[in-house]
Amino acid sequence: MESFRRKGILLLVLFFISSMPYNPRTEYFYNLTKLKEARPPERIKLVMVDNIGSGKPLIEEGLLFTFKDRKASSVGIAGNFSSWNIKYMTRGKDGVWFFFLPNSSFSGKIVYKFNVDGLWTEDPWNGLREDDKQGSYTSLAEIDAPEEGKLVTYKILKGNNVLFRLYRPEARIVSLVGDFNGWNPENDLMKKDKKGIWRLEKKLAPGTYRYKFIVDGQWMPDTFNPDSGTDNTGEICSILKLR
Known part of the structure; x- marks a missing residue:
């Protein structure tokens, strides 16, 4: 029993x-x-x-x-x-x-x-x-409270909205690229708050997406997202799974 x-x-x-x-x-x-x-x-x-x-x-x-x-x-x-x-x-x-x-x-x-x-x-x-x-x-x-600290990554909100976040207070320009925007650096420019966290909210359909950040011209994965894969060039990228 x-x-x-x-x-x-x-x-x-x-x-x-x-x-x-x-x-x-x-x-x-x-x-x-x-x-x-x-x-x-x-x-x-x-x-x-x-x-x-x-x-x-x-x-x-x-x-x-x-x-x-x-x-x-x-x-x-x-x-x-x-x-x-x-x-x-x-x-x-x-x-x-x-x-x-x-x-x-x-x-x-x-x-x-x-x-x-x-x-x-x-x-x-x-x-x-x-x-x-x-x-x-x-x-x-x-x-x-990692949302307000330095160890931030994406956060899934209501209605399949995803808040992408990156802590880089010293950066001048940060953009988000991935499968959802054709990897175009000009499509999704992020905004920095007073705490040095860059943010961008996007509405996405359920699925699996590869993505990266471009920080002052340097391409990089999402440091604190443990899910990773490779992009079309074979380099490491981050993975977002949205149900």
């Missing part, structure tokens, strides 16, 4: 997940063990299968930290969220170590470093950092 009850609850969870928006994406712990590459910290919803029947949340939203090192014996992460006590990470099948920090355990600006076999290092996949005043750097992330 208990196994049937757990399966029934899991089916309800799966139904709930199927109605969720793509941003942030939903993951299972098992999927994290199959990661191929490390990425900057990203917001995900993690299905906590072990919490079924425990009274704890079945789905937790938070930040996923990753670090790739096939040869490392142990990798940990520490920061202001742990009072700088090392939290050891889980190793995946392809040498990608990962750690999930739920929103419920911390909020606000996160300062952190990785500890690889006893040696401290900043996050090489995260360009956001600050001087630790000890001759090195600490990495930065945000666990709350």
